[in-house]
Amino acid sequence: MARVRLLDIAHARSGDKGDCANIGLIALKPEHYPVLVAQVTTERVKEHFREICRGRVERFELPNLHALNFLLHEALDGGGTVSLRTDAQGKTLSAALLRMEVDL
Amino acid sequence: MIRIANAQGFWGDSLEAPLEQLRGGPIDYLTLDYLAEVTMSILQKQYSRDPQAGYARDFPQMIERAAKDIVERGVKVVANAGGVNPETCGEAVAAALARAGYKGRLKIGVVTGDNILPRLDGLLARGVELRNLDTGEPLSTVRSRVRSANVYLGAFPIAEALDQGARIVVTGRCSDVALSLGPAIHEFQWARDEWDKLAAGVVGGHVIECGAQATGGNCQVDWETMPDFAGIGYPILEAEPDGRCAITKHAGTGGRVTVAGVTEQLVYEIGDPRAYITPDVIADFTSLQIEQAGPDRVRLWGMRGRPATDFYKVSISYSAGFKAVGTLTYGWPDAYKKAKMADQILRTRLERLGLQFDAISSEYVGANACHGEALSGEPSPDLAEVTWRVGVRGQDAAAIERFTRELAPLALNGPPVVTYPSGGKPKVEEVVAYWPALIPKNEVAATVKVAVKVA
Numbered sequence: 001m002a003r004v005r006l007l008d009i010a011h012a013r014s015g016d017k018g019d020c021a022n023i024g025l026i027a028l029k030p031e032h033y034p035v036l037v038a039q040v041t042t043e044r045v046k047e048h049f050r051e052i053c054r055g056r057v058e059r060f061e062l063p064n065l066h067a068l069n070f071l072l073h074e075a076l077d078g079g080g081t082v083s084l085r086t087d088a089q090g091k092t093l094s095a096a097l098l099r100m101e102v103d104l
Numbered sequence: 105m106i107r108i109a110n111a112q113g114f115w116g117d118s119l120e121a122p123l124e125q126l127r128g129g130p131i132d133y134l135t136l137d138y139l140a141e142v143t144m145s146i147l148q149k150q151y152s153r154d155p156q157a158g159y160a161r162d163f164p165q166m167i168e169r170a171a172k173d174i175v176e177r178g179v180k181v182v183a184n185a186g187g188v189n190p191e192t193c194g195e196a197v198a199a200a201l202a203r204a205g206y207k208g209r210l211k212i213g214v215v216t217g218d219n220i221l222p223r224l225d226g227l228l229a230r231g232v233e234l235r236n237l238d239t240g241e242p243l244s245t246v247r248s249r250v251r252s253a254n255v256y257l258g259a260f261p262i263a264e265a266l267d268q269g270a271r272i273v274v275t276g277r278c279s280d281v282a283l284s285l286g287p288a289i290h291e292f293q294w295a296r297d298e299w300d301k302l303a304a305g306v307v308g309g310h311v312i313e314c315g316a317q318a319t320g321g322n323c324q325v326d327w328e329t330m331p332d333f334a335g336i337g338y339p340i341l342e343a344e345p346d347g348r349c350a351i352t353k354h355a356g357t358g359g360r361v362t363v364a365g366v367t368e369q370l371v372y373e374i375g376d377p378r379a380y381i382t383p384d385v386i387a388d389f390t391s392l393q394i395e396q397a398g399p400d401r402v403r404l405w406g407m408r409g410r411p412a413t414d415f416y417k418v419s420i421s422y423s424a425g426f427k428a429v430g431t432l433t434y435g436w437p438d439a440y441k442k443a444k445m446a447d448q449i450l451r452t453r454l455e456r457l458g459l460q461f462d463a464i465s466s467e468y469v470g471a472n473a474c475h476g477e478a479l480s481g482e483p484s485p486d487l488a489e490v491t492w493r494v495g496v497r498g499q500d501a502a503a504i505e506r507f508t509r510e511l512a513p514l515a516l517n518g519p520p521v522v523t524y525p526s527g528g529k530p531k532v533e534e535v536v537a538y539w540p541a542l543i544p545k546n547e548v549a550a551t552v553k554v555a556v557k558v559a
Contacts, residue, residue, distance in 0.1 A: 067371050084497055
């Protein structure tokens with residue numbers, strides 16, 4: 001078994017809707033999709049973003065695209081126009097998720 | 105099959121993309137998105153000062169530049185450039201065509217009815233509470249501070265304008281995907297209950313609505329080898345009458361259309377993928393199939409849809425206080441440590457001054473501003489520089505103004521090796537916040553007006 005970063009087996013894109021950030025996480029190869037489903041759980045993502053996300057984390061599965069979609073509620077300091085953050089729209093959170101490690 | 109080309113993913117996108125889409129090869133429709141959430145409140149402010157303003161002035165300017173190509177190539181244009189004043193935008197388009205030598209040559213369609221700001225009190229009085237979708241609070245709690253209120257209309261008014269012969273359609277607020285779904289409904293005469301076809305149009309529209317994000321822009325896969333970013337092609341949706349579609353771009357342009365890039369865009373800014381709610385249909389993003397069908401060509405099929413809800417979404421903006429953000433940059437050695445110390449000094453001074461804020465935010469750009477301390481790890485003492493970015497937000501404009509005077513002194517009376525940006529002290533800005541709500545569809549009527557010369 002090997003410990004790898006999600007960066008090595010997945011790619012992602014993130015954006016905003018109000019104070020909620022979404023991160024779409026996509027397996028680079030179909031065989032890695034089950035790894036994402038099994039290990040990138042809402043609990044782990046909530047813990048991963050504990051400094052950024054103050055609300056709950058939701059997860060949705062898109063097996064047709066070998067992708068997961070995460071919603072991080074209360075993650076943008078009030079949302080795009082209110083937020084004082086550099087990344088007020090959560091655009092870089094995609095890569096932040098790819099820092100997470102999983103077992104292959 | 106029809107070709108729908110997107111040439112603008114947001115207001116501020118490439119000024120050349122519309123011309124490149126028109127001239128780079130065959131297209132039937134050109135769509136442009138001008139309206140982000142913040143845009144409506146800015147346009148409303150402009151309109152309240154000048155009743156001839158309140159729309160995207162870039163749009164008639166683009167029409168004037170591109171008039172020859174639009175007229176002679178027979179391309180139809182759909183844009184939500186109308187902002188809070190679509191009628192005047194339509195007149196400006198007519199004037200732009202006239203200036204380009206095509207006076208009275210094209211019918212212009214104008215879609216209105218999305219702007220409910222003038223009707224707000226009547227709606228509230230009748231019990232339409234416009235409760236905040238996130239917090240559940242009724243709009244009455246912030247009524248006096250409301251700046252703009254616009255319904256996201258669907259695609260059928262756009263299709264109706266095209267049915268009536270419009271060659272350029274100007275709307276106010278509508279769903280982003282309506283700009284390309286409208287043309288598909290018009291061309292294929294899709295019915296209001298052909299849910300799978302409407303969902304297919306929504307999916308295709310969603311892929312192209314953010315411009316070059318569908319053609320290699322912002323794509324994490326193989327970005328270093330992306331062909332000709334500087335000449336990146338914008339996306340073209342090839343829509344079929346039965347709902348199948350393909351995403352492509354003009355030959356010879358930069359970027360690339362791949363399953364990886366299109367998939368990133370499919371999952372961009374969505375919620376529950378089984379229920380992507382639009383005014384016209386609920387699309388199921390878990391039903392679609394995707395494949396690379398050739399170089400720079402991705403095929404999508406199998407989209408499923410369900411009946412739309414009885415509500416439109418409303419985007420309301422309201423004034424929510426003030427904010428200011430400033431920066432100082434600290435250099436090696438120990439740049440991060442110096443910036444942290446400056447932050448402590450500032451916070452102590454703000455406290456001694458007795459200033460109250462709703463929020464103070466401190467970030468260390470170059471060390472951990474985007475991903476936070478927990479994920480970024482301990483910053484190296486050898487970082488070449490760190491930019492300390494500090495902001496405050498609150499209801500008291502005077503307190504925010506006072507804050508903006510506290511940064512510059514730190515360049516002389518705080519930690520060493522620091523440079524202050526040449527732009528001067530931070531600006532105090534009004535905070536405009538968003539209030540998403542729902543409104544019953546029977547409370548809203550879209551109006552479609554098509555004429556050679558508007559007004």
